[in-house]
Amino acid sequence: MDELYNLFNELSQSQRKLVLGTPTLLTAFCAEASEKIGVDVEVLKLHLNKLDAFTKGEADRVIRLEKSVKVIKDKGMRLIEVQGERDKWYADMVAAPLIKALAIRDMMEDGNTYEESILNIESEGNYHYMEKAQRRMERPNDLIPLIRKPTLLSWDDGTGQKNREKKAILYHEILSHLKDTTGGISKTELLRNIGKDNSSWRVVCNVVLEYMISRGILIMSERKYYYATKYNNREHGYHRKIYELIVDSPQSKTSILKEMGYNNTKGRQKLSNALEQLSIEGMIIRQGGSWIIP
Secondary structure, three states, rough: OHHHHHHHHOOHHHHHHHHOHHHHHHHHHHHHHHHOOOOOHHHHHHHHHHHHHOOOOHHHHHHHHHHHHHHHHHHHHHHHHHHHHHHHHHHHHHHHHHHHHHHHHHHHHOOOOOOHHHHHOHHHHHHHHHHHHHOOOOOOOHHHHHHOOOOOOOOOOOOOHHHHHHHHHHHHHHHHHHHHOOOOEOOHHHHHOOOOOOOOHHHHHHHHHHHHHOOEEEEEEEEEEHHHHHHHHHHHHHHHHHHHHHHOOOOEHHHHHHOOOOOHHHHHHHHHHHHHHHHHHHOOOEEOOOOOOO
């Protein structure tokens, strides 16, 4: 503790007496000394108290303080021994997930969906996102706004703030509900299920549903709404069966209906829509009363 005693002896005799006799001044002096010599504040305080006791001839107090110093030293050594494990905990459970989360957020800011970002974040072409996030970890103050839960963005369409917020809330609740819904759902069922089946929310709902359909997020079929991804996945199987029938041999609409087992008003409309879609995509053409492969 020579460095501590040297710093202490730089004080005047009256200052030394004041430091030793005033707990707050003792703590302040040891805190300043700790920054200079890199030793725990509590250890420094014990050494100065031991020096004070030794000077005053208080042998029992010297022995007691010596034991206290040893206990703190032992505790400090144990902390040093587990520091490697603490570092590993931080690297694996704090830094690594946060770096990946920040990198994925940056990919989303650049126009990728959440699912695309999750799948592609660790590919060679996107590693610069991880490197950028790693650098952010070196600036903890920059992380605070990034790790807060995203706030709800209002629907900026020139109307009042309350109306914009209602549209934004409805958008997220509709999207969440339809993602978890297997089939289609009417507007009334939708509003009832999310607890907003009243005149106020119905007016807002019309605008939100129209927007979501125009963006291809939802699909409306026979007055029911579907989450587009689920609807398209389901319809692709139906289209594929129709196409496979026509590949085998030219088919009339009636023969396809018999094979598909949907020979009713609803089935005929669904088939007409599917045939039109396949025709637009150039996969089939009409020849007389039959559909054939071009």
